[in-house]
Amino acid sequence: MSGMTKGWCPGALRPMMSGDGLVVRVRPHGGRITADQALALADLAEAHGNGLIDLGSRAHLQLRGVGEAGLPALHGALRDLGLLDEDADTEARRNILTTPLHRPGDETLALVAELEAALRDAPVLPAKFGFAVDTGPASVLTGDSADIRIERAESGLILRADGMEAGERVTATTAVPRAMDLLGWFLGQGGAGRMARLIASGQSPSLCAGSPPLKGAALKPGPCEAGLCLGLPFGQMRAATLRALALAPLRLTPWRMVVLEGVADVPQHPGLIADPGDPLLNVSACTGAPGCTSAGAPTRDLARRLAPLVPAGCHLHVSGCAKGCAHPQPAPLTLTARDGLFDLIENGAPDALPALRGLSPDTIPDLLRGRFAP
Numbered sequence: 001m002s003g004m005t006k007g008w009c010p011g012a013l014r015p016m017m018s019g020d021g022l023v024v025r026v027r028p029h030g031g032r033i034t035a036d037q038a039l040a041l042a043d044l045a046e047a048h049g050n051g052l053i054d055l056g057s058r059a060h061l062q063l064r065g066v067g068e069a070g071l072p073a074l075h076g077a078l079r080d081l082g083l084l085d086e087d088a089d090t091e092a093r094r095n096i097l098t099t100p101l102h103r104p105g106d107e108t109l110a111l112v113a114e115l116e117a118a119l120r121d122a123p124v125l126p127a128k129f130g131f132a133v134d135t136g137p138a139s140v141l142t143g144d145s146a147d148i149r150i151e152r153a154e155s156g157l158i159l160r161a162d163g164m165e166a167g168e169r170v171t172a173t174t175a176v177p178r179a180m181d182l183l184g185w186f187l188g189q190g191g192a193g194r195m196a197r198l199i200a201s202g203q204s205p206s207l208c209a210g211s212p213p214l215k216g217a218a219l220k221p222g223p224c225e226a227g228l229c230l231g232l233p234f235g236q237m238r239a240a241t242l243r244a245l246a247l248a249p250l251r252l253t254p255w256r257m258v259v260l261e262g263v264a265d266v267p268q269h270p271g272l273i274a275d276p277g278d279p280l281l282n283v284s285a286c287t288g289a290p291g292c293t294s295a296g297a298p299t300r301d302l303a304r305r306l307a308p309l310v311p312a313g314c315h316l317h318v319s320g321c322a323k324g325c326a327h328p329q330p331a332p333l334t335l336t337a338r339d340g341l342f343d344l345i346e347n348g349a350p351d352a353l354p355a356l357r358g359l360s361p362d363t364i365p366d367l368l369r370g371r372f373a374p
Helices: 035-048 068-080 088-093 108-119 175-188 195-200 239-245 300-309 364-372
Strands: 016-018 021-026 052-055 061-066 096-098 131-134 148-152 157-161 167-170 209-211 222-224 227-231 236-238 250-252 257-261 283-285 316-319 331-338 341-348 356-359
Touching (some): 021 068, 061 068, 108 131, 108 175, 157 209, 167 175, 283 300, 300 316, 356 364
Parallel strands (some): 283 316, 316 331
Antiparallel strands (some): 021 061, 157 167, 222 227, 227 257, 331 341, 341 356
């Protein structure tokens, strides 16, 4: 099918074939969907897919199990909802993380809209190259992947290149033009790879970088300034769960959590994590086999078994392959599937050198008990 892609990053207009059908990624503007959009997406997930919806690490939604024959109708419905870009290249460039803690009347959503408009005319960008508009009361996205960041500092806004500790002071008027200047500098260096890698190589953009971001903590389930934060086990829900969440506008996060805007009471639904101490928050796991054709073994049943063994403050990533889609950053412990078995990696990404190889899923619980025993 024209426009269908096998690869790392699906889109709505370039869906990716997986083991359970096409994966269609929806990137809401500003990382926010209305209650009506949530209800419509739940209906579309059942009408055109298998009813499963993923919340990804770029604060997007993915409809799974979509059939090729239903794509035109799905695209038409997404267009009517205001959730479809004019073309696939525009969609790919609109890779923007938005803080879920923006306040009414602050600069955040206006900056996102201005940045989206500026990126429509930008050149083709490297795969995964992205932006963060992290301008809530404090910057909470500093641990999440982005190459160019507009952030909150102790005094006003800054523009920061990923890989630099400090940024240049900007205003709501100058932030996006300076971000595009920084993008032009990056592309002028060859335009390959990621910003942090370029900075680490010794290259330095002409930024007056003297102000560090004002860092805040990532959210946990429970009340927050913007409303109510709720987790999704492994970042996946059924359409019925999305309907249960459609009480108010939803702000999506890169942490497999959503914020119900202005809501105080927890909706009663088994597919939600409301307890900040839930062990499932200490593990991440991708779709795994058979849902993903790249996976070397099933992942989520094993992750559920292992979650109670992972101490608070530690993190375990169970990855179906070396790409690490569910947790792009290094983790204290990672299990990477390979031919039905798992390799154990310490303080590394799923493609790092393993400390142990060829572990059977049945032996891993005892192995972790031994490692975490006092």
